Amino acid sequence: MILVVNLCKEKMHELEFVKPVCDVLERMGNDYSVRHYLRLKKGDLDAEKIILCGTSLRDFGYLKHLRMFDWLRDYQGDVLGICGGAQILVQISGGSVFRSQEIGKVLVKRKEEFLGFPEEFFVYGLHNLGIKSPEGFQVVASSSEGAQIILRKEKNRGRLLLGVLFHPEVLNPFFIENFCKQRHEV
């Protein structure tokens, strides 16, 4: 079971930022459930993996509620943070965000082989804040504006924390597919 966490303040934005991620999971035949971050229950965290979806450019509500993501520190499974989700992951892990705007197609270069990405690829960016990689995280791919994919493999807990600043559900759905399929050798 995969838990999809919705960060949207406006309900109609779920159609734009949560549903496309769910559509990828559905196409794969994955079992998943969706929960808004303000309505998470303890049982939800039994999920094998968690995806934190992004939200709109003008929505910063989730950043005012970082304490509500404290559970990320104790969660045992793999986590994929998309856009706003990556910003949360970074800040919970001791990193920070900074003003950086990317809207539309963005060219990204990867530093090492990762989840099936070529050396250079286009992504769909939609953010007003960039991410500064926290200690212990590795920057896997970057654009001219900064880090685009960061990850930390926690060997002691056997989990992977993965943050992507772009929206893979738009141009790179295989990224979500590979994240869900992959059993990481951590």
Next chain:
Amino acid sequence: MCLLTYPYHKKYKRAIIGDRMKVGVLFSGGKDSCLALHLAKEYGHQIACLLIVAPDNKDSFMFHTPALEWVGKQAEALEIPLLKIETAGEKEEELEDLKKVIEKAVRKYNIKGIVTGAVRSIYQASRVQRICNLLHIECFNPLWMRNEEEHVQDLLKRRFHTVVTRVSAQGLGREWIGREMNSDFFSDLKKMHEKYGINLAGEGGEYESFVLDAPLFKKRLEIAEKRVDEKNNVMLIKKIKLISKKKERR
């Protein structure tokens, strides 16, 4: 037990149910912007106005609908005010004009967001996103990344009365122009999809549509006079009648 006991919880619980927001809909008269309008209404938003940008340039990347001059009739049928701006349709100039018309809507109707019918076009969606971000208003794309089959089924389920106004793809000849987009149309289109790879929702510009009636229309539109421009595969609407649905029901 809820995991979260943060004091702001109650305050934000209201927000996620969806605040009623005054929005403007970027409208082209086609099936996608009309469906986006219906979704915005269903999500509780108040549709303050329709916005259209009418380009002189027929090859405009941003705004391309052959029946754009008849959107006024749709606005009348919907009983929603229309804000229109003419543009030369040159690449950056038309974006400046789009910004102007959105600014006007913000001033006149105090809208807090724009709704678009963008499905897969990053070119269009990202440009509207940029303008909304600049003007500090929300941008909603409720059809974003929709699966084409699901999109088509939704249109059929909602009983939109839509006709094809232009075709531009191998396999779609003149006989497709003016066709009503009903279940027969989509089943024929599926065959073309299998043969030529035509997108069912017309996302590759295979066809353009014009909505004559939909659940939120107070009146329905009827094409009284039309002509087919065979050179450009376009239906040219010459006259449209507005027919009261109330009277028809009686």
